[in-house]
Amino acid sequence: MALGFANTSYREYQPQTIYNTITLISKQNPFKMSPGAISPTAANEVERKYHSTKAAYSLPNDNIEHHRLESQAECLRVNQGGTDFFAPLDKEIVRKTIDIGCGTGFLTHAMASEFPAAQIYGVDLSPVPELRPKLPNIEYVIENIATLTDPPNPDDRFKPASFDYVFSRLLIMGLTDWKGHLQRCVSMVKPGGWVEFHDLENVVHRVPDDVTTPTLLAPHDLTLAQVKSKSHPADQYLNDPAWNVTFQKLLRRKGLDPLIGWRLPQMFADAGLVDIKVRRYMYPWGVWEGMTDAEKQFAELGRGVISQMLPSALAKLQQGIGKAEEEGEVKSAIEDLHAQARSWERGRLFIWLYVVYGRKPAE
Numbered sequence: 001m002a003l004g005f006a007n008t009s010y011r012e013y014q015p016q017t018i019y020n021t022i023t024l025i026s027k028q029n030p031f032k033m034s035p036g037a038i039s040p041t042a043a044n045e046v047e048r049k050y051h052s053t054k055a056a057y058s059l060p061n062d063n064i065e066h067h068r069l070e071s072q073a074e075c076l077r078v079n080q081g082g083t084d085f086f087a088p089l090d091k092e093i094v095r096k097t098i099d100i101g102c103g104t105g106f107l108t109h110a111m112a113s114e115f116p117a118a119q120i121y122g123v124d125l126s127p128v129p130e131l132r133p134k135l136p137n138i139e140y141v142i143e144n145i146a147t148l149t150d151p152p153n154p155d156d157r158f159k160p161a162s163f164d165y166v167f168s169r170l171l172i173m174g175l176t177d178w179k180g181h182l183q184r185c186v187s188m189v190k191p192g193g194w195v196e197f198h199d200l201e202n203v204v205h206r207v208p209d210d211v212t213t214p215t216l217l218a219p220h221d222l223t224l225a226q227v228k229s230k231s232h233p234a235d236q237y238l239n240d241p242a243w244n245v246t247f248q249k250l251l252r253r254k255g256l257d258p259l260i261g262w263r264l265p266q267m268f269a270d271a272g273l274v275d276i277k278v279r280r281y282m283y284p285w286g287v288w289e290g291m292t293d294a295e296k297q298f299a300e301l302g303r304g305v306i307s308q309m310l311p312s313a314l315a316k317l318q319q320g321i322g323k324a325e326e327e328g329e330v331k332s333a334i335e336d337l338h339a340q341a342r343s344w345e346r347g348r349l350f351i352w353l354y355v356v357y358g359r360k361p362a363e
């Protein structure tokens with residue numbers, strides 16, 4: 001039985017591997033995760049490689065991005081107390097699962113190890129790099145998820161009501177029709193099966209100087225009403241910088257939703273899913289007193305991960321807009337970002353990652 005929220009305890013997981021991972025990443029990665037460092041080449045989208053499909057996804061798919069995704073996945077695993085998946089799945093029953101937008105296959109591999117008797121599909125727009133041996137129960141399919149399921153040529157492997165578990169993480173930069181995506185996932189899952197999404201709310205918060213870390217870094221389990229009203233004390237710490245306001249504007253311009261993590265719980269309810277659970281994790285960008293060593297490592301790595309992603313994302317999203325005043329706005333947003341990143345180490349900044357799962361009612 002995979003664990004639900006109630007059985008997982010933050011801070012019990014003492015990662016032995018994170019330090020090695022960081023060393024590995026910084027050795028392999030040309031962009032060192034040093035404080036406040038933003039690579040000048042990472043800011044230049046011309047030197048990056050992207051998928052060649054018509055999908056909205058705006059992040060690169062090159063070697064640099066693969067390392068960023070692997071680092072991020074390690075960060076998130078540490079932050080989530082060593083747990084990647086939360087829906088209360090029964091290993092004896094699960095026979096077919098999918099990881100949509102599987103990236104480097106980090107989670108597809110974890111899923112395939114956790115459910116060795118199941119057929120696991122990893123779907124992505126771009127080929128999955130061979131960073132680890134492919135387990136025999138994994139099949140990667142390189143395609144837009146919508147093309148695989150929707151008319152005119154739905155693929156037999158992704159038939160309605162054929163999956164026990166449908167999972168996706170961090171599609172915030174990729175999907176323009178979240179309602180359609182969720183409907184597709186609900187259609188794919190069997191009655192009684194589970195849908196689980198993890199995604200960000202791209203709004204920057206700052207921990208006040210007098211607030212101690214342990215309480216704040218602990219995950220919050222929220223009701224739908226609490227999510228909607230933003231009534232948790234930590235919701236008071238909103239501190240969105242100007243560059244992020246520009247970033248949000250560009251995301252919306254592309255039809256992407258910067259607040260999607262926050263919207264997911266209500267969308268799950270509207271889609272008819274039941275037994276919905278919501279947990280919110282802090283994704284910190286700065287080190288501050290009271291953090292454990294593992295948390296400090298995470299925050300430092302997280303800051304590197306974010307600072308690699310943002311300049312290229314801003315530059316890429318701005319392509320094709322063509323209005324001089326907006327070009328100026330993006331240019332100053334990137335400058336602002338570079339200037340602010342220098343103080344992120346002590347900046348006490350974070351964004352929220354929402355983990356949401358729900359069950360399709362049995363017929």
Ligand SMILES: C[S@@+](CC[C@H](N)C(=O)[O-])C[C@H]1O[C@@H](n2cnc3c(N)ncnc32)[C@H](O)[C@@H]1O
Pocket residue numbers: 051055057059069073100101102103104106107123124125126143144145146168169170171173174175
């Ligand atoms: C930010 S990465 C996250 C990767 C992985 N889920 C993780 O958490 O490490 C998003 C991935 O989703 C993929 N993606 C975006 N839109 C997609 C779509 N419509 N169909 C399939 N994959 C998509 C991208 O190619 C990218 O690899």
